[in-house]
């Protein structure tokens with residue numbers, strides 16, 4: 437049984453090291469290693485960009501995007517001028533690409549961002565983690581196609597395949613469905629609200645004012661309902 441607040445990323449005792457500073461839930465690490473071997477046979481060098489991130493790490497990303505220390509992008513990946521945005525606009529802009537601290541699937545050890553390392557290295561080694569890199573003509577296009585055919589047989593799915601007005605499309609973001617389902621079942625808006633109330637977070641009052649809308653739209657990624 438997973439502890440009821442483990443989904444918030446404050447404390448996750450279910451992690452193992454998988455190399456290069458990355459950590460995953462043990463069941464996810466095992467499934468990912470098996471999938472990597474399968475992919476290698478098919479010529480795909482699937483490697484991790486980002487794996488487990490705790491609450492403090494997500495909070496740091498949030499705060500640096502708020503102040504403009506990290507680039508803030510619109511849904512078409514165009515850079516926004518932070519100084520020209522209202523606090524509300526900043527909240528929506530950040531949430532298109534980054535989760536609320538406490539609301540990231542990366543807190544669970546079940547989700548990871550991946551790329552084709554050999555293909556990227558062959559193009560100079562630079563990866564920006566943008567949509568075009570995973571589309572026709574991009575270095576990770578073949579991997580994206582391979583994943584479309586083979587993720588499910590290894591238990592993985594992609595939760596951000598379509599932008600419904602919530603989180604942007606992220607073809608690189610994988611989730612190990614059996615274990616992620618256990619964390620999804622724990623999600624609870626009041627727990628997250630309290631967690632944010634206690635955090636040293638930029639834009640906190642705006643987030644709390646909008647919280648009832650933000651939670652389903654971005655945390656559950658239900659987007660904008662028609």
Ligand SMILES: [Zn+2]
Pocket residue numbers: 486542547548549606608609610
């Ligand atoms: Zn991700």
